[in-house]
Amino acid sequence: MPIIRTMSDAITTEHAALAPQHLPAAVFAELEIVRDPDNLFHQTIEQVLVASQIVGMRHHQQIILAQPANEIMVHFPVLMDDGHHDLFKGYRVQHNNALGPYKGGIRFHPDVNLDDIKALAVLMTMKCSLVRVPFGGSKGGVKCDPRELSVTELMRVTRRFCSAISNQIGPDYDIPAPDVGTNARIMAWFADTYAQMSPEHERHDTIRIVTGKPVDWGGSLGREKATGQGLVYILQEMLPELGIDISAMTFSLLGFGNVGGWTGRLLNGLGATLVAVADHTGAIHNDGGIDPELLAEHVTETGGVSGFREAEMIGQDEFYGLEVDVLVPAALEQMITPEKAELINAKVFAEGANAPSTPEGDAVLMRRGIEILPAVLCNAGGVTVSYFEWVQNKSSVSWSAEEVDERLKMHMVLAARRTNLARVKYDVDMRTASYCAALEQIRKVYDLRGVFP
């Protein structure tokens, strides 16, 4: 099925055929959203609305998707180690639950803000639908710097945040998971807090309140690597069409946390050569190949890639300009501005991170013929294995690592094929195609369910 075509084909697509009253601007005006071009939520909703119109969603379906169902903002005090109390701000945004319980990560980061969390919740709705797991989309976060907190402070922030939102989440209603700045240990504290707040006889059932837990306490084998593994399955499905042989390719990683680190190790295991990595501490390069296992040890010990002895330090611009087959952004949103996009010298931009480029950065990548494999497709492995964890918890069984991988592969490959089909069917770029493939399912469900009353 030779489906992937060049991006330059895709950008000639005319959305102008849509009637003016159906353009996203009309929905923005109706909902009194004053569009800010730098606002990630506005950018995301605009792209989703374009896709919703392409797949023929009805007006009421579009306005439902244009705003989250619930936006929860909390402030809570936490006892710090030196005896004083700090007040923290946290968010939980529940975008849409037409397909199933809300599902989405919790981020601990100093830049956490409501509109970014809203955008990430929208992307979760798209992602769950695209990989056909029966969840809706949500996201949460606490504005804090986990690197500045002691372990005991981190635990108290987690427990207080869980208690602050405990009435708005639930194991069959809204299920958090790890994201930037959070991990399995934090999920264990979260689950324990929720259990302690639940009636005694329900406590064991509440373990499903979060996914991404430690394997020793309700977690699934394969969850930790799942996002990287899913991305690798997408590359295995997509790269042959682009004439790239994984076992002989070069790649670079922007970000070496959960997603970047696992993607690096798994691609390295398939024979690909990791030539450069950048993170918040700097960028490193070695044409002969960087060993991701050794680098992971170095990052665990020192907190970042900077100073890794088996590679030379390089500047940011040099990092982006390196010639590679695949660049995987796996850090934060909006990092690829038009200036950085002009520097990028990769054939494929495989989005591990959510919304890694600005719309203007995206346009530059497209103009330059760089193939973008969109985030809702590439990084959906995490939520897919989260779903597996939830199913295992619900039915009190444990699947083997092989079974998890096999099922994950099936979801990822089918999502890739769905996206490719939408690309051809609607004659759109890959990002729009991924949204179209996701929205086709949501539209079908809304058509069946209708809107209460």
Ligand code: NAD
């Ligand atoms: P993480 O916290 O484990 O790692 C984040 C990485 O980004 C670190 O290497 C950090 O150094 C780097 N980084 C932060 N600021 C940077 C900067 N200014 N310049 C360069 N690098 C910087 O987070 P993660 O879980 O790997 O998530 C990364 C991205 O993937 C996020 O967009 C997240 O939403 C997305 N994602 C994660 C998962 C998951 O399962 N963890 C699932 C889907 C999507």
